Amino acid sequence: MxxxxxxxxxxxxxxxxxxxxxxxxxxxxxxxxxxxxxxxxxxxxxxxxxxxxxxxxxxxxxxxxxxxxxxxxxxxxxxxxxxxxxxxxxxxxxxxxxxxxxxxxxxxxxxxxxRSISNDYSVAKAQHYMEHHFGEPITIKRLSELGFVSPSGLTHKFKAELGVSPIEYLIEIRIQRAKIMLQRKNMTVTEIANACGFSNSAYFSSCFQKRVGRTPTEYQRRYRTAQK
Incomplete structure (x- = not known):
């Protein structure tokens, strides 16, 4: 069950x-x-x-x-x-x-x-792009162009349907990808931060701790300890 x-x-x-x-x-x-x-x-x-x-x-x-x-x-x-x-x-x-x-x-x-893709074309295009390009620099302007809407229009659609802005949604994708890398791969925190599109390891650690409740290093250590 x-x-x-x-x-x-x-x-x-x-x-x-x-x-x-x-x-x-x-x-x-x-x-x-x-x-x-x-x-x-x-x-x-x-x-x-x-x-x-x-x-x-x-x-x-x-x-x-x-x-x-x-x-x-x-x-x-x-x-x-x-x-x-x-x-x-x-x-x-x-x-x-x-x-x-x-x-x-x-x-x-x-x-x-x-995760389900939105029925709204512009939101779905942004979701799909972020899922496949999360490790690259992504701007709200680029995401809005994909769906033929304005940046403010896309932000409104995201908040209305998903409760978060496109950039917050992107950070969540990056954090979840980082968690998988911390669990599975022999990579440093800096390497994972770069692979997931964060500008630097300090910003990555800050975003990770805010959403997960512990730093990337603490998360990796606790996960590996639990697997033993």
Missing amino acids: VVIAFNRQTASANRFAAEIISPEIPHCDDPTLHCYAICIPRKFFEERYRLYVPDIPVFNRKKFEICSDILKYMNMFAFEASKNMQNSDITLNANAELITHWIIRSILGESMDM
Whole structure:
């Protein structure tokens, strides 16, 4: 069972705390906390997990972050299940596949790759460009030109739909990419800062600590210690 917890404070955030626990364990004893509990058949889950890595670890209350966009697909699943429409089994199976892969990728630290792209053309073009060019210098002017809108117009669209400015969205992409590099690659903090598009390591450390709660060096050290 995967439990995704959220409340009023995190409802507008783009990431939620998730945890894998046994279905027999009470999953929400806090009355102020709302959550989704997703029960996935073990065989189904393990078959999909092995598509990514050959060995499946023992998930002893495994905690991880998951992108809030998954809620769209879980709500879609719940809506489809409640309507009992013709061929709903086909769409429900398709949604089950998507949700399961989303969860697995999040467990493996790749949840940022699962974010939904906006239905708004200019926002989607900016999102797509930032995802692929996060390591390069990017300006709001360049992003607005891609979607044929003004810089102020693009900023308004981003804040209205995503709750953040385009540059704040870009920094979030860079931070999440940096976290993956800190976990997986033998790179210095300065090298990771450069690879993720930060002007210098001091600015990178400041942005990282503000959003993650610890410096890149502390994050790397704690992650490696937890893996031992």
